[in-house]
C-alpha cells in the first residue's frame with residue numbers, strides 16, 4: 001500500500017518548513033551527517049529522501065531550528081519512515097550524495113566547487129560568489145570570481161560520468177555576473193560552451209539556466225533557445241516591497257527586466273514550466289508571495305515555491321523558518337491561482353521538486369514526466 005497524498009503533502013510541508021529530527025542511533029545507521037549532506041547551498045543542505053509516488057524531499061536535520069520539528073525520521077514496522085504525529089510515510093530510499101565529492105580536476109581544483117549533482121540534476125556554478133548581496137543567501141558572502149570555462153567543462157565531465165548518482169539534466173546556476181558588458185558576455189560564453197559540450201555528450205541531455213534578469217533579457221533568451229537551452233529560472237525571490245531591503249542590489253538592477261525576459265521566454269518555450277521563477281515563502285507577507293504567484297501565472301511562468309531556510313553565516317541566519325501552516329496556505333492558494341491561469345506549479349522535474357513545495361501530481365496534464373525511479 002502506498003502513502004496517501006494528504007499524508008505525503010503534510011509530511012513534506014513540515015520537512016521543508018522546519019526540517020526533521022534524527023536520533024543518534026538512526027543517524028549512525030545512515031553513516032552519519034557527512035554521508036547525508038554537503039552544506040554548499042542553504043536550500044540543498046539536508047538529507048534527501050525518496051517517499052512513495054516519486055515524492056522527494058530535502059529535509060534539513062542538523063540546523064538549530066530542526067530540534068523543535070514535529071517531524072521525526074524513525075523506524076516503523078522495521079522500515080525507515082518520516083513520522084508526523086499519527087501519520088507516517090515509509091522512506092523508499094535515502095538519495096546518495098554524488099561519488100565525486102573528493103575528486104579534483106587536472107589542476108588540482110575540487111570538482112564539487114564547480115559541479116554538484118542533486119537527485120537527477122547537475123548544478124554548475126560558473127562564478128564563485130555573486131555580484132549581488134541578497135541577505136538570505138550564503139553565496140553572497142563569497143568573494144566574486146568567474147571560473148575559467150575549461151574548469152567548468154572538466155567538472156561537468158566528472159559529474160556526467162558519476163555512477164553513484166546518475167543524472168539526466170543540468171542547471172547552469174548562480175551567482176550572478178557583474179553588470180559590466182565583459183562580465184555579462186563572459187557568462188553568456190560559458191552558457192553557450194556548456195550547452196554545446198553537454199549536447200555533444202548527449203543531445204537529449206537538457207540544459208536549463210537559472211539567472212538574474214538582464215537588460216538584454218529577451219535577446220539573451222533568443223540566443224540561448226537558438227543554441228538549444230531547454231528552460232530558464234528567472235527568479236523573483238520576493239515580490240513585494242520587502243525585496244528592496246532583502247535583495248537590495250538585485251532588486252535595483254534587475255527588477256524592471258524580469259517581466260520582459262519572462263514574457264519572451266514563455267513565447268519561445270511555452271507554459272509547461274520550462275520557464276519558472278523562484279519565490280521564497282517566509283521572507284515576506286503571505287499576501288505578497290501570493291501576489292507574486294499571480295503576477296507570474298498571468299505571464300505563463302511557473303512559480304517555484306522555495307521555502308526560506310535560515311542559512312549559517314548570512315544576515316538572516318537568526319530569522320525563524322517559515323511556519324508549517326503558512327506554507328500549507330500558500331500551497332493551496334497558489335494551486336487555485338495557477339489552475340485559473342492554466343499554468344503548472346514548478347519545477348518541471350519531479351526529482352528537482354525535492355527542495356520545493358510541489359508534488360508530482362502538480363504536473364499532471366502539463367508534463368509527461370519520467371519517474372525518478374526509472375532513471376536509475
Ligand code: SF4
Nearest residue numbers: 130134137140174175
Ligand atoms: S542573486 Fe542569487 S546567488 Fe546572488 S546573492 Fe542573490 S540569491 Fe544569492
